[in-house]
Amino acid sequence: MSILFVLTLILFAVSVTARMQHRKNEKLAESYRDKWYPIILAYLNKDLSRNKVEQYLTDDPREYSVFEEIIYEMMENLKGTEVTQLQEVLHLSPIFDYHFKQLQSHKTVNLIKACSYFSYIRLENYKVIEKLKSFLSSGNSMLAFSAASALMASKEVEIRAKALRAIAQREKFSRMALLEMIYKFHSKQLKQETEESQVMRELIKDKKVSPVSAGILIQGAIELGYQDLMPFFFNKMKSTKYRWNNSDVLPALIRAQGNFFNIEATEEIKRHINHKSPEVRRSVVESLGKFGGQENLEAIFGLLDDDNFQVKLAAVTALDENGAQGEKLLQLSYSDTKLNIRSLVESL
Amino acid sequence: MPDLSIYIHDFINLMEPLNWFFISYFLLVNLVYIVLVVISYFYIQSQKDYFDVYQLTGLFRSELYKPVSILSPAFNEEANIIPSVEALLQIQFPDFEVIVINDGSTDQTLQKLKIHFELFEVPTPSHLPIDHKPIKQVYRSKRYGELIVVDKVNGRKADALNAGINMASKDLLCAIDADSILDPDVLMKLLRAFVENEHVIAVGGIVRVANGCKIEDYIVKEVDMPDSFLARIQSVEYLRAFLFGRVGWDYLESLLIISGAFGVFDRKAVLEVGGYLHDTVGEDMELVVRLHEHFREKNEKYNIRFLPEPVCWTEVPEDWSVLGKQRNRWQRGLADTLWRHKKMLFNPKFGRLGLLAMPYFVFVEMLGPIIELVGFVYFFLILATGYINSTFVLLFFTVAVLLGMVLSVSAVLCEEFTYRRYPTTGDVGLLTLYAFLENIGYRQIHTWWRFKGLIDFFKGNKEWGAMIRKGFSTTGDDTDKSSSQSRQPSFWEKLKPLKYWTVIGIVAFLIVLLIFKVLVVQNLIPNFLTMLLSSLYISKPH
Numbered sequence: 001m002s003i004l005f006v007l008t009l010i011l012f013a014v015s016v017t018a019r020m021q022h023r024k025n026e027k028l029a030e031s032y033r034d035k036w037y038p039i040i041l042a043y044l045n046k047d048l049s050r051n052k053v054e055q056y057l058t059d060d061p062r063e064y065s066v067f068e069e070i071i072y073e074m075m076e077n078l079k080g081t082e083v084t085q086l087q088e089v090l091h092l093s094p095i096f097d098y099h100f101k102q103l104q105s106h107k108t109v110n111l112i113k114a115c116s117y118f119s120y121i122r123l124e125n126y127k128v129i130e131k132l133k134s135f136l137s138s139g140n141s142m143l144a145f146s147a148a149s150a151l152m153a154s155k156e157v158e159i160r161a162k163a164l165r166a167i168a169q170r171e172k173f174s175r176m177a178l179l180e181m182i183y184k185f186h187s188k189q190l191k192q193e194t195e196e197s198q199v200m201r202e203l204i205k206d207k208k209v210s211p212v213s214a215g216i217l218i219q220g221a222i223e224l225g226y227q228d229l230m231p232f233f234f235n236k237m238k239s240t241k242y243r244w245n246n247s248d249v250l251p252a253l254i255r256a257q258g259n260f261f262n263i264e265a266t267e268e269i270k271r272h273i274n275h276k277s278p279e280v281r282r283s284v285v286e287s288l289g290k291f292g293g294q295e296n297l298e299a300i301f302g303l304l305d306d307d308n309f310q311v312k313l314a315a316v317t318a319l320d321e322n323g324a325q326g327e328k329l330l331q332l333s334y335s336d337t338k339l340n341i342r343s344l345v346e347s348l
Numbered sequence: 349m350p351d352l353s354i355y356i357h358d359f360i361n362l363m364e365p366l367n368w369f370f371i372s373y374f375l376l377v378n379l380v381y382i383v384l385v386v387i388s389y390f391y392i393q394s395q396k397d398y399f400d401v402y403q404l405t406g407l408f409r410s411e412l413y414k415p416v417s418i419l420s421p422a423f424n425e426e427a428n429i430i431p432s433v434e435a436l437l438q439i440q441f442p443d444f445e446v447i448v449i450n451d452g453s454t455d456q457t458l459q460k461l462k463i464h465f466e467l468f469e470v471p472t473p474s475h476l477p478i479d480h481k482p483i484k485q486v487y488r489s490k491r492y493g494e495l496i497v498v499d500k501v502n503g504r505k506a507d508a509l510n511a512g513i514n515m516a517s518k519d520l521l522c523a524i525d526a527d528s529i530l531d532p533d534v535l536m537k538l539l540r541a542f543v544e545n546e547h548v549i550a551v552g553g554i555v556r557v558a559n560g561c562k563i564e565d566y567i568v569k570e571v572d573m574p575d576s577f578l579a580r581i582q583s584v585e586y587l588r589a590f591l592f593g594r595v596g597w598d599y600l601e602s603l604l605i606i607s608g609a610f611g612v613f614d615r616k617a618v619l620e621v622g623g624y625l626h627d628t629v630g631e632d633m634e635l636v637v638r639l640h641e642h643f644r645e646k647n648e649k650y651n652i653r654f655l656p657e658p659v660c661w662t663e664v665p666e667d668w669s670v671l672g673k674q675r676n677r678w679q680r681g682l683a684d685t686l687w688r689h690k691k692m693l694f695n696p697k698f699g700r701l702g703l704l705a706m707p708y709f710v711f712v713e714m715l716g717p718i719i720e721l722v723g724f725v726y727f728f729l730i731l732a733t734g735y736i737n738s739t740f741v742l743l744f745f746t747v748a749v750l751l752g753m754v755l756s757v758s759a760v761l762c763e764e765f766t767y768r769r770y771p772t773t774g775d776v777g778l779l780t781l782y783a784f785l786e787n788i789g790y791r792q793i794h795t796w797w798r799f800k801g802l803i804d805f806f807k808g809n810k811e812w813g814a815m816i817r818k819g820f821s822t823t824g825d826d827t828d829k830s831s832s833q834s835r836q837p838s839f840w841e842k843l844k845p846l847k848y849w850t851v852i853g854i855v856a857f858l859i860v861l862l863i864f865k866v867l868v869v870q871n872l873i874p875n876f877l878t879m880l881l882s883s884l885y886i887s888k889p890h
Contacts, residue, residue, distance in 0.1 A: 004750040011757045012780045015764045019773050112398065142398045142544075174546035176413050176539075309475050343471045 025062070032066035040070060043089060044082055054092045064095050072120060091121050103131045108140050115146035123153040133159075136166035144170065145177060152184040157192050160185050161199040168217060169208045175216050182220030197226035204236075211248040218252035222259045230260040238268055250275075251283035258287025266291060270299055278308035285311060289318025297322055301329045304341060316344045356729055363726045367740045370723040374748040377712050378755060384596030385758050391599045392591065392656055392766050414542055415443035416535055416612065417516035421508035422448055422526040426456040428566075430464050432526060435566030437492050441535040445494045447512045448526075452481075452502025461497050466490040473515070478623035480510040505608070506624035506631035513623050516615060523632075525609045529558055529566055529661040537658040538612050547649040549617040549639060552606030553658035554590045556769065557583045559666065568661050571769050573778050578671060580782045581790050582664040587779070588759035591656060591766070598654035602705035604640070606652070608632030610660030617643075617650070628688075629810055630681015637689045644698050657767070668845045672797045679801025680809065683714050687805075717798035723748065724792050731858040736865045745862060749787050756783030788859055789852030 039056055042048040057063065071090050075083055095117075102114035115135070118128060135147035144166060151163035167173055167181045186196060200221045204214050221229050236244040237253040244253065254272065257265035266288070273284050285303055288296040303315040319326035333341040418436055422429055429448075436446045450458045461467060467487035476483075481503035489495040500511050509523055520542070524530065534553060541551045560574035574580050597603045608631065621642045624631045636652060643650040665671040686693075686709055693710055695702040727744050735741065760779045763769070770779065868875045 004746060004754055008750070008754050008757050008784075011754065011761050015757075015761045015776050015780060016773060018761075018764045019768075019776050022768060023773075109394070109398070172545070174543050174548075176543045179413070180543070309477075340475070343473060344475075 028062060029066050032063050033070065036067055036070050040074070040086075040089070044074075044085060050089055050092070053089055054094070057092060057094050059094065061098060064098055067095065068117065068120075075120065087121055090117075096121075100125075100128065103128065108143050111135065111143055112146045115143070115150040119146075119150040119153050121153065122155075123151065123159075124155075129154065129159060133162060136163060141170065141172045145173070145181075148181055149184060152181070155187075155190060157195040157199060160187075161203075164199065165203060165206070165209075168203055168213045169206070171210060175212070178213055178216045179220055182217065182224070186224050193226065194228065196224075197221065197229050200226060201229055201232055207243070211243070211246050214243075215248040215252040218249065218256055222252070222256050227260055230256065230262055233257065233260075234262055234265050234268075237265065247277035247279055251277075251279045254280065254283040254287050258283075258290040261290065263291055266296065270296075273299060273303070278306075278311050281306065281308070281311045282314045285314040285318050289314075289321060292322050292325070294325060297325055297329055301333070304333050305336075313344065316341060320345055353733075356733060360726065360729055360733065360735075363722070366726075370719070370726065371740070371743050371747055373719050374723065374744070374751070377716065378747060378751040380708065380712070381592065381755050384592045385755065385762070387599050388592045388595035389762055389765070391595055392762065395655070396657070396766060413443075414519040414539065415445075416441060416520045416522050416539075417512070417518040417615070418444060418446045418522045418524065419509055419512035419516065420446065420448050420524055420526050420528075421451050421505050421512065422453065422457055423451045423502065423505075423508070424453045424455045424457060425526045426453070426460055428527060429457050429460055431566040432529075433461070433465070433495070435529065437495060438532060438565075438567075439530060439535055440532045441539075443518070444522075444535065445496060445516070445518060446492075447496045447498060447515050449498045449500060449508040449512045451500060451504070451508040458497075458499055462487070465492065465495055465497070467497055476514040477619055478510045478514055480507045480514070480623075480626075483511060486515065503626065506626050506628070509631070510623040510626075513615070513618060519615055520612050521615050521618060522612045523608065523610075524660065525662065527663055528555075528609045529563065529568055530610070531659045531661075532567065534610075534658040534660065535612075538655060541653045541655055542614075545651050545653075548651045548653055549614040549643070550606055550611060550636060550652045552594065552603070552611045552654045553660055554594075554656050555586060555607050555609050555660050555662050556590075557586055557664050558661035559664055561661065571771060573770065573775050574664075574666075576666045577785075578666050578668065579664055580778065581786050582671075584756055584759065584779055584783045584786055586664075587763050588756055590654075591759055591762045592755075594654040595656055597705060600700055600704065601651070602700045603652050603654050604637055604701075604705055604709060605633045606636050606654070607660075609662050613639075627810065628681060628684050629677050630685045633681060634685040634688065637685050637692070640698070640701055641689055641692060644701070659769070668848045672793075672800075675794060675797040676801035676804060677811075679714075679717070679798045680805040682709070683802055683805040684810075686710050686714050714802065717795050717802055720748075720795045721799045724795060728792075728855065728858055731862055736862055741862065742866070745859075749859065752787045752791065753784050756786055759783065789848075789855040792855055793848055793851055 035056070039048065039053060043050070043053050057067070068090065071086050075086050078086070099114045099117040102110045102117075105111055105114070115132065118132065123129060123132075129151070132147045132150050135143050136151075138144045138147070148163035148167050152160050154160055164181055164185045167178055185199075200217055203209055204217050204221075209217070218233065233253050233256040237250070237257065239245060244250065250272070254269055256262075257269055269284055269287050272280050275281055275284070281303065285300050288300055297319060300315050300318050303311055304319075306312045306315065316330070319330050330341060330345055418439070420433070420436060425432070433446060433448055448461065450461070467489055470486050470488050472483050472486050481501040484499045484501065487497040487499070489497070496515055498511050498515055500508065512523075513521060520539075522535065522538075538551050538553060542548050556571075557574060557579060558568060559576070559579040560572045561568045562570035562572065574583065594603060594605070611632065613635075617639060618635070621635070621638050623635075625634050625638070628634050639650070639652065665674055686706070689706075692698045692702045693706045695706075698706070723744070727741065727748070730736075730738065730741055757780055760776065760783055763779075764776060770776065864873075864877075867873045
């Protein structure tokens with residue numbers, strides 16, 4: 001009984017001590033923030049050199065973390081040369097060395113923190129890159145994802161491709177995680193669209209990448225506008241092999257035709273209008289809707305009584321978005337009250 | 349009139365053979381909690397560090413991330429409906445819609461919505477996959493494109509949520525109570541669970557007590573401890589339930605409850621199981637258990653998660669009888685759900701769920717109040733009759749009361765090491781104090797409410813019970829009297845809580861007496877009582 005009394009008191013004392021320690025840390029962090037904001041602003045205004053900034057750093061890791069937080073926050077809100085300036089100052093030797101040491105840690109949390117740091121700087125150090133690459137196959141999916149995110153800071157497409165491949169080949173990640181990585185893979189500044197689309201093509205073909213992930217990669221390629229992949233997508237859409245003709249990949253291939261406005265693919269797309277998968281039928285409707293034209297709209301009209309509500313809704317939307325031609329067909333469908341098309345149109 | 353002491357002694361004699369049963373039961377239950385405490389502490393720490401990994405930047409530029417429909421059922425919520433909906437519309441998330449379901453309110457809820465949000469009528473969709481009471485009219489707002497208001501015939505919360513599900517057009521559904529206050533970044537934090545794992549179909553977040561907090565525009569600006577005894581006790585209760593219970597079960601992949609005040613579900617999964625059940629008072633738990641059952645039976649990969657970081661704030665009752673009704677309803681809901689899904693109990697087909705979670709919930713959460721109530725009554729009767737030095741009394745006190753205190757204090761410690769939402773050291777002290785006090789009287793009253801709930805369940809009572817709330821002020825004060833509270837309570841109504849305070853007083857007295865006796869027996873303090881009596885005896889003239 002007395003042991004439990006004492007234990008309770010100890011727990012309370014630990015709570016209070018933890019709170020006091022936290023307060024102390026907060027005050028320290030506040031003082032670091034007060035110190036660093038003006039220094040960084042002076043650096044951005046070019047009143048202070050990078051070397052001068054380095055002289056202000058102590059060897060306290062807590063100071064590094066406050067310093068990094070300020071830089072990350074500024075990077076989110078600034079653009080252009082200022083971001084490059086901030087990237088450079090983030091690269092200061094004491095901070096870099098500290099995180100480089102973290103990369104050797106046995107604790108996953110430390111490794112993830114190090115990955116987070118390297119995702120913000122110019123990734124050029126060979127040893128760091130090799131270390132990050134080794135994490136891509138880690139059993140801890142969060143570490144693998146962090147390492148891949150960090151590798152996306154590299155200028156070399158090949159390195160970024162390796163990271164993307166590692167994520168695409170792992171079943172554990174969600175579609176959203178893969179899509180996030182596809183967006184990180186693409187670099188607006190570096191203008192490497194040709195090389196990037198080449199990588200995407202190889203990944204989509206890679207048999208180690210599941211059809212679900214292949215479908216996401218195609219969707220990502222469409223959203224990022226890798227137009228030169230269009231013939232490849234068209235070819236694969238015509239293929240009868242399972243790799244391309246399944247309910248995960250085929251809808252993405254069909255949508256690619258619509259999004260890249262490949263009218264040549266019209267007949268090929270129509271071939272799938274009665275496909276057993278509702279997702280394929282929906283993608284057909286969406287693509288034909290993008291092409292427009294009387295014949296295509298009439299084909300869509302035929303899907304207004306589709307058993308699947310999403311296909312039916314897509315058909316209504318496609319006709320509604322096609323001006324007078326679509327409107328005419330919608331009017332026709334109103335006479336069949338069972339279809340309830342009017343209420344669908346009104347709710348759009 | 350028969351002598352009451354005879355009955356008491358008969359009862360004590362009858363219970364005596366069960367001494368070790370009671371001690372073992374409380375010990376076992378608390379050991380389970382201790383295991384959950386340890387698991388939760390380490391799990392929260394790792395989750396806290398790991399989740400920062402998903403700093404999503406590119407995803408929201410894509411069409412493929414999962415947007416959210418927030419479903420907010422409202423019944424007679426005229427006092428708070430405008431600020432609460434305004435706050436929902438300010439949530440930080442790139443693509444979401446807010447669906448307010450006016451569940452046949454008899455007050456001005458709908459009128460206020462119509463005027464403030466400039467609602468206009470739109471046709472009711474024809475394709476409604478889930479059944480519910482008829483929809484009278486659907487509205488959209490001229491001011492906010494993402495707001496939909498559904499006016500329907502009253503059918504209680506589950507029915508209203510089903511109407512909302514039918515109207516929802518997004519991939520994820522976020523079901524909340526009309527008076528829930530969400531932190532603005534709550535959806536971003538919850539989405540991480542869906543990013544981490546493709547097979548997540550439901551995620552619950554932590555529910556915290558909003559009483560006492562500074563609330564502006566229906567957003568919690570400053571966290572503070574509530575003023576009332578009951579709300580403070582519930583602050584500790586909520587911390588324990590969420591930081592230990594839910595986190596621990598989440599780690600064991602056997603989470604059976606996602607709070608009705610705040611949970612996000614995959615729309616397809618919910619449609620697949622047919623939405624919420626109408627004829628239960630525990631629709632939130634029932635849906636989660638049904639999702640488990642459905643996907644296990646189909647042998648499909650799925651995950652139901654709890655994340656302790658995204659916060660939903662709720663106003664807890666500060667009135668004894670309202671709280672009693674709420675806990676009674678929760679117990680009935682729990683019992684009803686477990687009864688409906690009894691085939692999962694000890695069924696190896698359901699893995700840990702059938703062999704661990706279901707037995708725990710049936711024997712500890714559902715039937716536990718019977719054992720606990722009899723155990724506590726027996727214990728306090730022994731104390732009252734003076735058998736203070738028996739082994740049973742000391743052991744029972746240790747495992748049932750002291751261990752409970754340790755666990756509650758551990759919850760405070762866990763909060764302190766992780767999220768630290770209560771800002772001052774004084775708050776930590778108060779939380780610890782109430783972690784102690786919770787076990788002296790309140791816990792026994794709570795056991796009684798749960799016991800009564802179980803009896804009501806067996807009687808077939810499916811009443812919801814009125815939940816009178818004070819309501820949140822939007823001007824900065826923490827509370828504001830709503831219309832439902834405008835009537836002044838009568839003198840007799842004011843006296844009602846007296847019975848609860850009497851119980852607390854008696855329990856506290858008996859426990860202090862026990863501790864005093866133990867300390868005297870151990871010669872740690874002098875026996876003041878005997879000294880006092882003997883001095884009185886000496887000074888008395890012969």
